[in-house]
Amino acid sequence: MEYDKKELDSRLKDELHHAGHRWRNRFHLELPFGFTGSVKGLVFFQGEYHLFCQWNPFSTKDENKGWVEFKTRDFVYWTDPKLVLWPTGDDDRDGCGSGSAFINGGNLRVLYTGKREENGKRANRQILGTMTKDGIIQKDMVLIKKQPDGYTDLFQGPHFFVRSSHAYALLGAQAQPTDDARGCILLYREEKGLFRFAGELKTQLGFFGKVWECPSLLSFGKHDVLFFSPRGLSGRAFDWQNLFQSGYVTGHLSLSGREMLHGKFHELDRGFDFFAPHIGVHEGRAILFGWMSMPHNDADYPTGEHGWMHTLTMPRILSLKQGKLYAKPAPELKSLRIASSARELSGRAVPSLKTELAAYGSEILLNIVLGITQHLKIELRYGREKVKILYDREADTIEINREGMKLGGRGVRTFKLYTYHSLTMNIFIDRTAIEIFFQNGEEVASFLVFPEEDVPPVFYLEADAPIEKVMGTIWDLDRLRYGESKPQKRKYRF
Structure with missing residues (x-):
């Protein structure tokens, strides 16, 4: 052609x-x-x-x-x-x-x-x-x-x-x-x-x-x-x-x-x-x-x-x-973090946590000290739609569930993840692409979502018992830059 x-x-x-x-x-x-x-x-x-x-x-x-x-x-x-x-x-x-x-x-x-x-x-x-x-x-x-x-x-x-x-x-x-x-x-x-x-x-x-x-x-x-x-x-x-x-x-x-x-x-x-x-x-x-x-x-x-x-x-x-x-x-991707947007979660002992994320992209770094918690539920809510990440400490499993989305692929994925006293996650949320790194990269899960509503996602964490401690940070993320391969002195923002 x-x-x-x-x-x-x-x-x-x-x-x-x-x-x-x-x-x-x-x-x-x-x-x-x-x-x-x-x-x-x-x-x-x-x-x-x-x-x-x-x-x-x-x-x-x-x-x-x-x-x-x-x-x-x-x-x-x-x-x-x-x-x-x-x-x-x-x-x-x-x-x-x-x-x-x-x-x-x-x-x-x-x-x-x-x-x-x-x-x-x-x-x-x-x-x-x-x-x-x-x-x-x-x-x-x-x-x-x-x-x-x-x-x-x-x-x-x-x-x-x-x-x-x-x-x-x-x-x-x-x-x-x-x-x-x-x-x-x-x-x-x-x-x-x-x-x-x-x-x-x-x-x-x-x-x-x-x-x-x-x-x-x-x-x-x-x-x-x-x-x-x-x-x-x-x-x-x-x-x-x-x-x-x-x-x-x-x-x-x-x-x-x-x-x-x-x-x-x-x-x-x-x-x-x-x-x-x-x-x-x-x-x-x-x-x-x-x-x-x-x-x-x-x-x-x-x-x-x-x-x-x-x-x-x-x-x-x-x-x-x-x-x-x-x-x-x-x-190198740490340079995408917008420093002024950082929200610390350090030292918080909570049964649940809810926070709105940036519409254009976020990174969430979490270390959850479980204490007596046996079951965790994380949701990314897009208006009336949602994605669920479920952790079962008794079964040593992670479940990723897209059944709550209306458009695109749905379904459930379940895999083994062994922890001791804490669960770590590094979550990257782009407009459709999501990547989650569990336990410092021992397992990774990549998937796409296509929200029907044009709304910023809401991050929601809930446990079946009081969590001993939640530590971490949430950042808004800048975007990739095209047209040059060498970083310039100027700093871009939205």
């Missing part, structure tokens, strides 16, 4: 710098029109973070996507996003699919899936590209033309990495034995400038969904973490409750044996709207951005009726503790 670059850039800049609809998020990255897809790369290059995600600027449908780039130095000030990769020619004629970005030979490069169909079947190709001086990705060559024998055409999302001076790629795939299809990851090794199939990566998971997507590999000290997004898992009481999941296993990768020795599969997020995350590493920090969406659930996202779909999570910093990843908001 051809497009007028100047016209698209002009429209993008114009709409991005205006407030727009009341459902527009202010401190979550999102594009002002079209379909925003999942994150496909985060690298630090020439003094800036480069963040790539999929985008269809001409429709809110999940089709014919290119890649758009955001740049920043501090995750608060961002350059205007720019369309840098677009399906042209035969190799990616049906869209630029999943992939990864990396630095190689002093250049910023990408490896992505060129989506194609032939005779009604997928015929995807894995393509190498290089960022040019004019900020557009040049398509260099097809590195992998087709999937190996024994695997279906669900073959995509290459992740590039280097071990012991050798280059490798992981691809999400689907094996198709005689009885049923199963998800898996394929390993490729670079030889003389081409990637050759080295075999399927063995795990201890057996059948674990029908297809695996968006694989990536990181190292935390001596431990390897393998990320992927399986489709087709059957939900359980406290796990795998979304249509599709995203998570990881930790252990050790043996490239010679093509095997990942690992522990249990952990979900990265317990909310309704989280899929296909991407993790970049810079100066020892593992930084995650997720896609606040659930594929195939378009009815859950009523912004589509207003010309845009989906948003990204805030950046999260990951750390590994005893085989489990903890996630915290990037500390």
Whole structure:
């Protein structure tokens, strides 16, 4: 599909710098029109973070996507996003699919899936590209033309990495034995400038969904973490409750044996709207951005009726503790706090608490010393609508309930959360995007709400017995700034 670059850039800049609809998020990255897809790369290059995600600027449908780039130095000030990769020619004629970005030979490069169909079947190709001086990705060559024998055409999302001076790629795939299809990851090794199939990566998971997507590999000290997004898992009481999941296993990768020795599969997020995350590493920090969406659930996202779909999570910093990843908001985001708005909750012993929040965005940092309390209820009330977060100390569970909302996705999510004497939460409330970090990032829940009434939310806390102590702070939050990646001396306000 051809497009007028100047016209698209002009429209993008114009709409991005205006407030727009009341459902527009202010401190979550999102594009002002079209379909925003999942994150496909985060690298630090020439003094800036480069963040790539999929985008269809001409429709809110999940089709014919290119890649758009955001740049920043501090995750608060961002350059205007720019369309840098677009399906042209035969190799990616049906869209630029999943992939990864990396630095190689002093250049910023990408490896992505060129989506194609032939005779009604997928015929995807894995393509190498290089960022040019004019900020557009040049398509260099097809590195992998087709999937190996024994695997279906669900073959995509290459992740590039280097071990012991050798280059490798992981691809999400689907094996198709005689009885049923199963998800898996394929390993490729670079030889003389081409990637050759080295075999399927063995795990201890057996059948674990029908297809695996968006694989990536990181190292935390001596431990390897393998990320992927399986489709087709059957939900359980406290796990795998979304249509599709995203998570990881930790252990050790043996490239010679093509095997990942690992522990249990952990979900990265317990909310309704989280899929296909991407993790970049810079100066020892593992930084995650997720896609606040659930594929195939378009009815859950009523912004589509207003010309845009989906948003990204805030950046999260990951750390590994005893085989489990903890996630915290990037500390740079503290600069969004409007100091004059701070309301302290320190030292208050209360059976209930009620406070109105800013209509344009808030952060709530809470430490609740439980005392004899066994059950907590937190509500975000939007007029006659509400979202509930319920904590059951006896069952060690958190329940997130959106049944009180009228528009968009609803439902209930329940997961285990073990506490001792206190419960900590860091809650970020944007106009539609909500992210909650429990117990210093041991669990995270991301989800979207679409209030019917244009009213500021009210935060309400109630317990079944007097709470021993509530400590914390509430801040109004400023918004992300576009048009520049370097913070200026001036201070912005609403």
